[in-house]
Each structure stands twice: as C-alpha cells, then as structure tokens.
Amino acid sequence: MYALQQAMRAIRGNWVASVATITTMTLSLTILAGFSLLSLNLNQVLANLQGELEVSAFLGPGSDGPRLLETVRSWPEVARAEYVGKDRALAALVADIPSLASAAQLVDNPLPDALALRLLDPSQTPLVRVRLEQLTGVIDVEDGSDAVATFLAVNDALRVLGTILIVVLLSSALFAIVNSIRAAITAREDEIEVQRLVGATRGFIRAPFLIEGFLLGLFSAVITLGLAIPGYQFVVARLSEELPFVPFVRDPLLLGQVALLLAVLSLLVGLVGSAISVSQHLRERT
Amino acid sequence: MVEFKHVTKTYARTHTHALKAVDFRIRKGEFVYIVGHSGAGKSTVLSLLLRRINPTEGVVAIAEQDLAKLRDSQLPLLRRRIGMVFQDHRLLPKLSALDNLTFALRATGFHGNQEQRALGALRQVGLAHKRKAYPIELSLGEQQRVAIARALVTNPPLLLCDEPTGNLDPDTSWEILELLNDVNIKGTTVIVATHSRDLVDRLKRRTMVLRGGELVRDDDAGGYSL
Numbered sequence: 001m002y003a004l005q006q007a008m009r010a011i012r013g014n015w016v017a018s019v020a021t022i023t024t025m026t027l028s029l030t031i032l033a034g035f036s037l038l039s040l041n042l043n044q045v046l047a048n049l050q051g052e053l054e055v056s057a058f059l060g061p062g063s064d065g066p067r068l069l070e071t072v073r074s075w076p077e078v079a080r081a082e083y084v085g086k087d088r089a090l091a092a093l094v095a096d097i098p099s100l101a102s103a104a105q106l107v108d109n110p111l112p113d114a115l116a117l118r119l120l121d122p123s124q125t126p127l128v129r130v131r132l133e134q135l136t137g138v139i140d141v142e143d144g145s146d147a148v149a150t151f152l153a154v155n156d157a158l159r160v161l162g163t164i165l166i167v168v169l170l171s172s173a174l175f176a177i178v179n180s181i182r183a184a185i186t187a188r189e190d191e192i193e194v195q196r197l198v199g200a201t202r203g204f205i206r207a208p209f210l211i212e213g214f215l216l217g218l219f220s221a222v223i224t225l226g227l228a229i230p231g232y233q234f235v236v237a238r239l240s241e242e243l244p245f246v247p248f249v250r251d252p253l254l255l256g257q258v259a260l261l262l263a264v265l266s267l268l269v270g271l272v273g274s275a276i277s278v279s280q281h282l283r284e285r286t
Numbered sequence: 287m288v289e290f291k292h293v294t295k296t297y298a299r300t301h302t303h304a305l306k307a308v309d310f311r312i313r314k315g316e317f318v319y320i321v322g323h324s325g326a327g328k329s330t331v332l333s334l335l336l337r338r339i340n341p342t343e344g345v346v347a348i349a350e351q352d353l354a355k356l357r358d359s360q361l362p363l364l365r366r367r368i369g370m371v372f373q374d375h376r377l378l379p380k381l382s383a384l385d386n387l388t389f390a391l392r393a394t395g396f397h398g399n400q401e402q403r404a405l406g407a408l409r410q411v412g413l414a415h416k417r418k419a420y421p422i423e424l425s426l427g428e429q430q431r432v433a434i435a436r437a438l439v440t441n442p443p444l445l446l447c448d449e450p451t452g453n454l455d456p457d458t459s460w461e462i463l464e465l466l467n468d469v470n471i472k473g474t475t476v477i478v479a480t481h482s483r484d485l486v487d488r489l490k491r492r493t494m495v496l497r498g499g500e501l502v503r504d505d506d507a508g509g510y511s512l
Contacts, residue, residue, distance in 0.1 A: 002392060190378060191389075197336070197376075198440065199366030200393035202358070 006208035007215055010184045017180045018216065024176040025220035026227070028169035029266055033228035035162050036258055040249050042155050048247050049151060050122040055129065055143040056084075057115040063137030065113055071135065072115055077128050080118040086111045112139065122148070170269060177216060177273025178280075181209050185281045192282065202282075209278045210271065217270020221263040229259060287444065287475055288312040288335065293344035295330050295499075304330040306499045307344070312477065314443070317470040319486050320479045322496035328479035331496075332446050335477075336368060337361055348444070366394050369437030369445040369474075373452035375429045377421040383408060383432045384417035387439045394440055407439040408432070411465060427458035434465060438474070445469060447478045451485060463489055 011018045057072070059065055069083045084092075089111045094101045115138075119128060125143050132141045185192070195205050232255070236248045249255070288311070295305040305327045312318050320328045333339045334346045337353045346353045348364070356364060377386050387404030396403065408414045411431040421429050430450060437445055447466065451459035463478075463485050470476040480486065486493055495503035 190376065194376060194378065194390065194436075195393040197365060197370050198390040198393050198436075199362040199364070201362045201395070204393060204395070 003204075003207035003211050007211035010188070010208065010212050011215060014180070014183055014187060017183050021176045021180040021216050022220050022223065025173045025216065025266065025269065026223045028173040029220060029224040029262055030227055032166060032169055032265075033224060033232075033258070033262055035165055036261075037228075037232050037249070039155075039158060039162055040254065040258065041246075042158065044247055044249050046148070046151055046155060049144070050148060053119070053122045053125065053144045053148065055117040055119065055125060055132070055141065057117070057132045057135070057138045058112040058140040058142070059114060059137050060112070060139040063113065065115070068135060068137055069115055072117060072132070075128070075131070077119050077121065077124045078117055079120045082116050084114045084116050086113050089114060170265070173220075173266075173269045174273045174276075177213050177270055178277045180216060181213055181274045181277035182281055184209060184212055185277065206278050206282060209282075210274050213270040213272075213274020213277075214267060215270070217267040217273075220270070221266035224262060224266065225259050228262070229255065287314040287316075287349060288477070289345070289347045289350075290331070290334075291345040291347070293334065293341045293346055295327075295334065295339065296342045303499050305334075305341075305496075308496075308499075308501045310494060310501060310504055312475065314475055315470070315473060317467065317476045317491040318478070319491060319493045320477060320496060321481060321486055321493055323481060325498075326496040327499040328481075328496060329448055330499075332370075332448050332477070332479055335444075335446060336370065337364060362394075366440055367442050367444060369434075369440070369442040371430070371433050371437050371445070371447040371450045373449035375421075375433035377429060377432055377436070379421050382418050382420055383413060383424065383435075386421075386432060387436050390436050390439055396440070404435075404439055407435040410438065410469075411435045425458075426453050427461060430454065430458075430462055431465065434462070434469070438469060443473075443475060445474050445476045447476065447480075449480055450478060451480065451482055456484060459485060460488065 057068075059068065065083050065085075069081060072078055072081045086109050090109045093111070115132075117128065117132075119125060125145050129141050129143055129145075132138050192205055236250065239246070240248060290308050290310050293305055293308045294303070296303050308327070308331075320331055322328050330339070334341060334353070335348065337346075337356060340354050348367075351364075353364065377383075378389060381389055384401065384404050387407055388400040391400045391403060405414055405417060408417050411434055413428060413431050413435065416424060416428060416432075419428075421432070424432065430453075434445075434447075434450070445466070450466070451462050454462060459482065466476050466478065467489060490507065492506045493503070494501060495505075
C-alpha cells in the first residue's frame, strides 16, 4: 500500500515526465494495434481467397468429360469437382459481364468444356495442376496461384515490416519508461539514501518504482485500447459500406485477444523498463 | 563488539590509501572518538562499519560477524542495528520532525505504533514539542537532535556519528555531545568521528587517532593529540 502511494505520488509529482511517457507509449501501442489489426485482416482475406481458390482444367474437343471427372474425383486432394460444359460456362460469363450477351449471339461459343476443382488444401495446387496436365484430353489448366503468390508476398513483406516496427516502437516505449523512472529515482535520492541507512530492504526501496512503471504501462494500455478498439470498429463500419465483399475481422473473441495482447505488452514494457532503470540506478556499489 | 583486523582500504580509482593495516577492538557499551584531520580515514572507518564499502584487505567485524561475508540481502538487518548521524543531518525537508522518524520506522518494517515510538525518541532528545516542525523551522542544533532521534528510533545497539557537531557553535556542540553521552550511558555503543579538539578534551573518552590512514594512537584516557 505504501509502495502504491509512493508510486502515485511520484507520477503526480513528476507529471510532465509521466504524461510524456504515457503519450510515447500510447502512440507506440496505437500504431502497433493498427498494424496488428491490418495484419489480422490481411490474413483473413488471404485465408478466404485460398479457400475459394478453384482449379480449372479445360478440355479439348472430343474429350471424355464424364470419365475425366470420375478420375479427378478419385484423387485424395480433391474436395469437390464438377463438369462445366461450354454452354454453362458462357452463361456464367454473360451473367458476370452482361455486356457480352449480344456478342455471344453473333459468334459460336469459343469457350471449352472444363472441370472445376476445389482442393482440400490450397497449398497442393501445384501438385494437382501437374497431374491434370498429364491427363489426356486436358488442353490447359488455370488456377489462382499467381494472385495468391502475389498476395502472400505482400503479406510476408508486411510481416517483416511489422516485426521491425514492433522492435522500434517497443524500444522507444521502453526507453521512455526507463527515463521516467530514472527521473523519479533522482528526485527521491535523499529518501532512498535514508532508507538504505536505516536498513530498508531492497524490495521496499525498489517497489514504488516498479509499481510506477507498471502503472504507466497500465494507463497507456487503457488509453490505447480506448482509442484503438472503437477506432477500428468505426473504420470497419465505414469500409464495409464501400467494400462489402472484403471479409473484415469482427470476431469479438479475436479482437479481445488482440486487446489482451496489447495490454500485456504495455504492462510488460512498464515493468521491464522500470526494472532496468531500478537495477541501473539503485545498485549499491561496495 | 566492533573489530578491525589489519584493515586496509585503497580506493582503486584514485589510488588513495584511506586506511593502512588498522587494528582495533571496541567493546560493547564503549564511547569512542575517532579523531584526525580531513582525509585521515575517519569516514572510511564508518563506511566500512555500515558496509557501504568493503576493505581491500583485513576483516571488519561486528558481533564476530565478518561484514564482507554478508550477502546483500543481509545488509538491511545489519544497518537496522546501527544508527547513523551525519554532519549535514540528512533530514527529509518535506517531512516534519515526527514524520522523519516514522519514515525511518516504516522503512525498517516496524509494526508497532510508529507515531508513539517516534514521539518517544523525540522526547529522548528533548524535542517532543517540535514534532510538527519541518527541518527548515528548526535551528541547526535541533536539526541534529532530530537526526540523532532518527538514528535511535529503532533502538540500535551501535551509534555512529560522522562529525555530528561540524556545523554547530561550541555551546550547541556541547549539548549534542552531552546527548550522545546520555545515549551511551543507557547502553548504546557510540563511535564519534570528529576533528573537534574542544569536544574531545571536554568529554574525555577513549580516543583513537588516525593520521594518513594509520592508527597512530589508541588511548583509553582520551584527550586530543595529533
């Protein structure tokens, strides 16, 4: 209780440094929160994209579609396969692009018959593609792996950038705490000297500073979450109107986990920062 | 109670030989002056007793315990058995006289009635009526009395005083010395580091003289002679 009182007194007494520290930490954590949520959404979009990935095998004229369909259905990698005749393919194309309707009536249907496959695991697309190409009657194979590869590359680059950002931002937050606690220790040097002389334990002397670091982390976490979560919900609500096909992350459990992670990170930075400062500046040298 | 066995202390950074092979023993209940000019090694003796520093060679022991062998976690227990008074009193300016004492009690984990105990110590130094005064509202002599009360509030068996009268006029110095003598009569071992010839000659007690880090005289009869 005494340590808590001392920590609160130090935060109030040195309020300029405390506000500066909380601001630095809040900014760092808010950027981290934004980046985490962006990464989470990209992963969700990617998972969705991969889940909807279809492999199409185009068949040459005179191919035995039903037999080929039976063959691919027997493959363990294939979750679902169906035969798409060229008339059905043209109808689907016209449905997607209505302006083609009149053109379609002027010429013969140029589309081939095809097999449409959904795989159990999208990562097996290259393997299935090779096997399809080896089948007699298959003249071409198409899959969305190029698009997915591009998306994955972007996601990987963001992950690297995110890691660098995390290190830089957490370091700045950590230094802010270390400096703030150092200032608090300097301000209380006389008290610490008296405490040492009369025989205060190390824990008694250090506790107020560790609690101060913890409290600065706690305040920063509360402000960050107060900004980040409602801010995210607002942005998602607005973007959903413009981009209704994008599957934004809205799962409260997942968002709760992000919030919890940020809070724990903030408290850890507070505690570790104060522990570093305390071990540097409260060491007794004999 | 206190023993120095062939103690040498060299400050490596400045290559200063603060103490050179010093031997002495102080019995429980003694009143001892350590005298010498500035730089003679008086403060080093006190710092060694508080284990703020370790000797370069030799053994510093209190109650047969070699202080160099104490773990850091044991230092608070050692210091709770030693009261310390400085020339500049080191009172906390934002705390009243009474609060300076309760601050010390709280730091040592005293569980009884802190205010009552602190008031008792202030009474012992004749300043119970000034318990609410802040250090700045007290005279230098009163400030030093409060510092002595703070050193005594935990009932330590050993009291160390580093130039306790250094900032005081002769009359006030004598009052402080009488107070320390009273404390000693009640059973506390008192070690006073000073360079005040008047005090040592006025209240004659065992006197150890340091010169250039060496113990050049240890005289039970007392009196100042360098």
